[in-house]
Amino acid sequence: MIKFGETVARVQEHQWPVLAAVVVILYTVSALAQHLRAAKVPLVGRRFVFEPQFVTNLRFFSHAGEVLGDGYARYKHTIFKFIRADAEMLVLPAKYVNELRNLPNTVASPTLAHVHNLMGRHTNMDVILRNNLHFRTLQEKVTPSLGSVTVPMQEELNHALQYDFPNNEG
Secondary structure, eight states, rough: OOOHHHHHHHHHHHHHHHHHHHHHHHHHHHHHHHHHHSSSSOESSOTTOOOOHHHHHHHHHHHHHHHHHHHHHOOOOOOOEEEOSSEEEOOGGGHHHHHHSSTTTTTOOOOHHHHHHHHHHTTTTTTHHOOHHHHHIIIIIIIIHHHHHHHHHHHHHHHHEEEEEEOOOO
């Protein structure tokens, strides 16, 4: 007579390989679907197609300059993308700057992009969407006061240059 406890133990022994296989298959299908849905432009920062996204995010977080530098070096005149923790970002070549400038704010808004990058809902940066206080402050307060800070800054710079780079002739 077969006991119920022994049957359950035998089934549990064989479940781990099946469970592992299911996890691997699901991950592979998910990664492949993501790869097929993604924009068909070169991706920098990922070492191989099935690299987990958290590894790519970690690499960008710790070496963003290198990842972007590699992208600019390899794809200077074409579009490329990189993955950051919250989104895939497309980098356009400089030849498109004037075209982007001419787009209306309803299509491409630098203010909305700035709010998105600074996580506006969570950091209260979305206040710049509701009014233009930040712009008026720069225009009416900061810009007219620049003259009062440029002279001390120039004096400090001259002193630092003389101290750090003395005029040695000979």
